[in-house]
Amino acid sequence: MNPSQREVPRPVPAATRRRSTRARWVLATSIVLALLAVLGGGLRAEAPPVLAVIVHPGVPATTLGAAELASIFTRATRSWKDGSPIRPLNLPPGTPERAEFDRVVLNMSPDRSAQYWIDRQVRGDEPAPKAIAKADIVARLIPTLTGSIGYVPADKVDAKSRVVARIRDGKVVAP
C-alpha cells in the first residue's frame, strides 16, 4: 500500500460525537428498561377492583370487619362461631383481586405476602388458604362448600352467596 494512500483518521465533528454519545445512552437505557420489564414482569397501572367478600349461606356471620377478615385469611381464626371449620379461598398471587385483598385486608404488598406464606410454610405453621384459579369458580364454589369464604369482583356476586363485606377505595366496608 502506498503510504500516501493510507487512511488518516479524520477528526470527528462535535455534533457527530454528541449523536454517538446520545445513541449509546439511548441503547443503554433501552437495555436497562428491557431488563426491568423482563425481571419486573411489566408495570401495570390498573384501577383497583371493587371486591365483595362472600360466604356460604350457612355461615353464622352477616358482616365481617377488616380485623376479622385478616384473622381468617392468616389462619389465626380457624372456626366460625358455631364451631364449624372455616374454609377460606384465595385467588392466585399475581391477580389484581388478590393484590387488592392482600393490600387492604392483610396490609401486605404482593412481595410481602409471598414471603409471609413461604415463611409460615417453612416454620410449619398453617399454610396459605387454597387458591382458586378464577373468580368465576370462587363465586360458583362458595354456595356449595360449607363454611367457605372468599372474595370476588363485585359484579360476579349472585344471590346464592351472602356478602359479608365489600372492599372499595382501599377500605373494608359493610355490605
Added chain:
Amino acid sequence: MRLACVAAWASTFLLLAVVPAGAQDTTAGATPAEAAPTIESLRAEIREADARQAQEIQRLKDEIAQREVEASVAHEREAAEHERLLRVYGFADFGIMRTIAPKDAMVASEFTTPLTFYLGRLNLYYDARPDPDFRFLAETRLTLYPNGTSAGVSSTGQVIQTSTAVGDISSPNASATVTWGSIILERAVLDWSRYPLFSVRAGLFLTPFGIYNVDHGSPTLISMTLPSYLSQNWIPARQLGVQIFGSYPIAPWELGYALTVSNGASDGILDLGDSKAYGGRLFIRRQGELSLTLGGSLLYQPYRQDKDQFGMAADGSLTYTVTRVVERTGLTLGGDLSVDFRGFRLRSELVMYQVNYTAGKRALAAQDINGGYEPDMRNVNWYVVAAYRVWRLEPYLLSDLTKVSPVQATLDTAWGLGGGLNVYLRSNVIVKLNWAHAMFFKQNDPNDTASRQNFDTFVGMLVWAF
C-alpha cells in the same frame, strides 16, 4: 255423442301435455320477478344461515364454558373438601462454598474446605389434617450424609473420611457401586388445635426458642450463618416430648405462648438419665406491612449420665450397678426482636447460657487433650442481622458476638462479622451470597493464639421453596 266427449277429453289432455311447466306457472298468475331466486335473495339466505350458525356456535361455546366452570367447581369443591388429607411441600438449596483455613491446626482440620459444590437441604413436609381439630406434620431432610464426613483422626494423625460406598448388588454390572445417604427427621408432630388459645402438640418438635431455630429453612433465613448459641448447642434444635401452645388476638397484635416438657439433652432418643427439660416462650407480634415480634424464651435442661455396669458378686451372682458419672443443670434464657417494615428486615437475639455441675460429677472437657473437666460456665451470645430489600435485591449485614466465661484456654470472645446479598429471582427462588469472618480474642494472650483460629467462609447458594 259419446265419441264427441272422448275426443274433447283427448284434445284437452294433449293440450295440457304439450304446455311447458313455466306456462303452467304463468297460467297460475305468479310473476317471474317475485319467484326466481336472485343473487341478493341468495346472499340474504346465506347471511341468515351464517347468523344462525354463529348463534349456534356461540350457544355451544357458552355451554362448553358453562360445563367447564361446573367441572372446575366440582373439582375444586372436592379438592377443598379433601385438601387436608395430605399435602407435600418443602424447600431445597444447592450451593458452592469455600472456607479459608485458619492458622490453628486443630481448628483448620475442622473448618477448612476447598471450593466445593454442595447439596444443602432437601426438606420435605408431609402435612395432613384428617380431622378439623387434628393436624399431623412431619418434616424430613434428605441428605448424602454420612458419606464424606470426618470420622475422626487415626492413631497416625490422619483424618479419616467416612465412606458409604457399597457394591450395587442389584445392578447387572458387577463392579457398580453406590453411596447411600440418610434421612434426618426434623420434626414429626401431631397437633390438637381445637382452640387457638390452647393447642397441644406431641412428638418431635423444633424447640420453640427465639427466631432462628424455628425459621431454620434457607428460604426464610436472611443469612445462613448459624448463631453461636445454636452452633454451640446451648439448646437442642429439636425435642421429643409435649408442647402446649396458643395465641390470642388483640388486634392488630397477637399474644402467644408455648410450654414444653421433653427428654431434653438426653443421650439418644430416650431420657435415660430421667432428666426432663422444661421450656417456655412468650411473644407478642403484629402482622402487616409493619410486622413486629418481641419474644422471650427459656429452657431448663438438667442432664444426667449414668454408667451401667455388670459385675460378679462374691457369691458368684451377677450384679448390675448404676453409677451417676455426670450431673449438671443447664439454663438458657433468650430475648428476641424481629422487625419487617416494607423492605427492611431485622432479626436479633440475645441469649444467655449457664451450666452448673454437681460437685464430683463433671464431664470430661471435649476439647482438652490434657484430660481436664468442664467448668461451670455462663456464656452470652448476641447476634443481629439487618437487611434491606430494594426491588429484587436484598443486601444484609450481620454481627454475632459471643462472650465465654470463665475464660477458656483458647479464647474468651468470638465475633463473627459478615454480610451478603439475596437476589429474589422469584418470590420462592432466591440466590443467596454470604460471607462471614470469624474472629477470636483472648485477654492476656501474648502469643496471640486466639487469632490463629480466625477464618473466613464464602457461600453461594440457590434456594427454592415448593
